[in-house]
Amino acid sequence: MGYTLNATDNYHIKDLNSLGWELTVGNALYPENSPCRSVLQTKASFGVHLYRFLEKLIDFNEIYNILEIGGGLGYLMHDFLTLNPQLTPTMLDISPYLLEKQKEILKEFNVNFLQSDILKMEMNAFSAYDLIIMNENLGDLPALVPHGTYISDPQDDAASYLEKASYFKQKYNIPFAAQETINIGALTLLENICRAKVEYIYLSEHSCEALVPEFLKPYINIESSGTPEKISLKGHNEYTIKFSYLQKIAQMFNYNVRRGPIADFLPLDFNDRLCATLRLTTPFTAEQEIIQQFVHDLYKYEYMIMIKDGK
Ligand SMILES: C[S@@+](CC[C@H](N)C(=O)[O-])C[C@H]1O[C@@H](n2cnc3c(N)ncnc32)[C@H](O)[C@@H]1O
Numbered sequence: 001m002g003y004t005l006n007a008t009d010n011y012h013i014k015d016l017n018s019l020g021w022e023l024t025v026g027n028a029l030y031p032e033n034s035p036c037r038s039v040l041q042t043k044a045s046f047g048v049h050l051y052r053f054l055e056k057l058i059d060f061n062e063i064y065n066i067l068e069i070g071g072g073l074g075y076l077m078h079d080f081l082t083l084n085p086q087l088t089p090t091m092l093d094i095s096p097y098l099l100e101k102q103k104e105i106l107k108e109f110n111v112n113f114l115q116s117d118i119l120k121m122e123m124n125a126f127s128a129y130d131l132i133i134m135n136e137n138l139g140d141l142p143a144l145v146p147h148g149t150y151i152s153d154p155q156d157d158a159a160s161y162l163e164k165a166s167y168f169k170q171k172y173n174i175p176f177a178a179q180e181t182i183n184i185g186a187l188t189l190l191e192n193i194c195r196a197k198v199e200y201i202y203l204s205e206h207s208c209e210a211l212v213p214e215f216l217k218p219y220i221n222i223e224s225s226g227t228p229e230k231i232s233l234k235g236h237n238e239y240t241i242k243f244s245y246l247q248k249i250a251q252m253f254n255y256n257v258r259r260g261p262i263a264d265f266l267p268l269d270f271n272d273r274l275c276a277t278l279r280l281t282t283p284f285t286a287e288q289e290i291i292q293q294f295v296h297d298l299y300k301y302e303y304m305i306m307i308k309d310g311k
Pocket of ligand 1: 095
């Protein structure tokens with residue numbers, strides 16, 4: 001079995017000039033009049049919901065240096081800094097376009113900005129941070145995609161990532177199946193961060209292991225194959241994330257792991273109106289369509305919070 005490497009770095013560095021078509025949950029919830037806010041129990045932005053959830057698990061009095069990787073338009077950090085101005089954040093992003101957007105929205109705060117591919121960052125550099133945030137970006141990192149006939153050239157990136165995959169298989173007892181796409185970039189990054197002993201780590205992404213709770217089964221359908229699924233987007237492809245492999249790595253590094261759908265911290269106001277909207281096979285309005293997609297995303301995206309043992 002050969003593999004090809006799915007990579008998005010060139011796209012993010014050279015071609016990305018809008019996030020509009022890739023509507024992240026954070027961006028969907030940011031405008032105060034967003035229809036997505038109307039279906040939540042608390043009508044607030046994503047960063048506010050996440051901060052309020054994290055502060056139940058993390059003592060923010062112990063958090064100063066915070067790294068956000070791939071912060072997109074910067075909304076999440078804007079919310080965090082508004083709620084907690086004592087944070088000293090670094091925003092690292094591969095995209096020069098998005099980094100400029102972040103500088104603009106965060107201009108009233110004291111923030112460090114770094115343009116870099118996160119996989120090129122020295123592992124030691126992570127140890128400077130108390131908390132690392134990775135929201136909706138692990139799917140952008142390289143993935144090894146099975147490909148029947150291709151034999152990878154020992155010089156190319158796929159070959160070195162393949163070696164890395166056999167290392168993960170042995171070291172963490174990860175049972176990659178023959179036809180399985182491997183989130184090799186996400187595994188590599190999380191291992192680097194855990195090795196650096198960062199005390200608190202948060203990540204979220206499309207999951208290939210997402211489940212719909214019983215009460216929602218009549219209303220939404222989420223297909224999760226259990227192995228990373230391709231998502232085709234403008235100019236690049238991403239892959240959903242196999243969270244159980246990330247969990248194994250974090251646990252081997254003695255992190256306590258909490259994992260679930262992002263709906264855990266974005267709870268729905270599950271009323272008759274919402275049920276009626278979700279039941280529509282063909283939505284009548286753009287707003288109904290947006291809400292259907294949003295509710296789907298609340299359960300298709302998983303989060304994982306990792307807290308170093310002893311904290
Ligand atoms: C889908 S966007 C998510 C943006 C934001 N976190 C949100 O939730 O709205 C992915 C982000 O990750 C960044 N990114 C992708 N690959 C990266 C890499 N290799 N290193 C650093 N940042 C990366 C993108 O430029 C972008 O900011």
